[in-house]
Amino acid sequence: MENKKMCMALFSGSLDKLTAAGVIMSGAVADDMDIDVYVLMQGARAFLKDIAENKDQLNMSENVEYREQFIAACKDLNVKEWHQFFMEAKEIGNVKFHICGLAGKLWGGNKIEDFVEWADDIVGISEYITAAQNADIHLFI
Amino acid sequence: METTNLMTIVAEKTxxxxxxxxPGxxxxxxxxxxxxxxGQIMEVLSADEGTRVDIPKWCTKQGHEYLGTLEENGYYKIFLRKN
Structure with a gap:
């Protein structure tokens, strides 16, 4: 039987939404879903090599005054960092990270080498639309 | 499976x-x-309330047999059989 498909438009480059995306992704790979993540706008900034593992470069999506509390609580609860969730999901399941070509350029990322090594490719919008059309679950985060 | 039976299980994997x-x-x-x-049995030790609900549902979706949960001191032992 063919695996179910999840398509995720990852618009956000915020710590909390990236973490939420990682948690959702983990649940989906546990269920053997194939996942295609399309990294848009500020999401592409978070995927830059120099940014991804540097929390100082990433903020909360809202209520920024809770940023330190969020980070401290995640540490206390042994919650993985967002990029660790993403990498683990890729290790366990069929997960692909596609960077939007335009979004990458906004932040100076022109080639796939400019992004984290676990990013798969740079794509155009048509790929995302096709994946969204064919997905069992589609999320915009 | 009844609690007494769960207590007698020797899992192949913990x-x-x-x-x-x-979701750890x-x-x-x-x-x-x-x-x-x-056919082998696994026990998952977790102190997470959500996991106590998640694992049985995951078993159903994945076709494994959820055998039951024991509440220990501050954590749960969740038993399942691989199918």
């Missing part, structure tokens, strides 16, 4: 995920189930 919050235990279970033979 996944101790007490140090992680959701579920992912640990997912990784570990691959190394079990069909």
């Amino acid at each position: 996944v101790d995920a007490r140090g992680t919050a959701c 235990p579920l992912l640990e279970a997912k990784k570990a189930i691959g190394i079990l033979e069909i």
Whole structure:
């Protein structure tokens, strides 16, 4: 039987939404879903090599005054960092990270080498639309 | 399965995920189930309330048999059989 498909438009480059995306992704790979993540706008900034593992470069999506509390609580609860969730999901399941070509350029990322090594490719919008059309679950985060 | 029966189970694999919050235990279970033979039993140790609900549902979706949960001192022992 063919695996179910999840398509995720990852618009956000915020710590909390990236973490939420990682948690959702983990649940989906546990269920053997194939996942295609399309990294848009500020999401592409978070995927830059120099940014991804540097929390100082990433903020909360809202209520920024809770940023330190969020980070401290995640540490206390042994919650993985967002990029660790993403990498683990890729290790366990069929997960692909596609960077939007335009979004990458906004932040100076022109080639796939400019992004984290676990990013798969740079794509155009048509790929995302096709994946969204064919997905069992589609999320915009 | 009744509690008394659960207490007699000797699992072939123990996944101790007490140090992680959701979705850590579920992912640990997912990784570990691959190394079990069909028919073997795994126990997942978790202090996470969400996991207590998640694992039985995951078993149903994945076709494994959820055997039951024992409440220990501050954590749960969740038993399942690989199918």
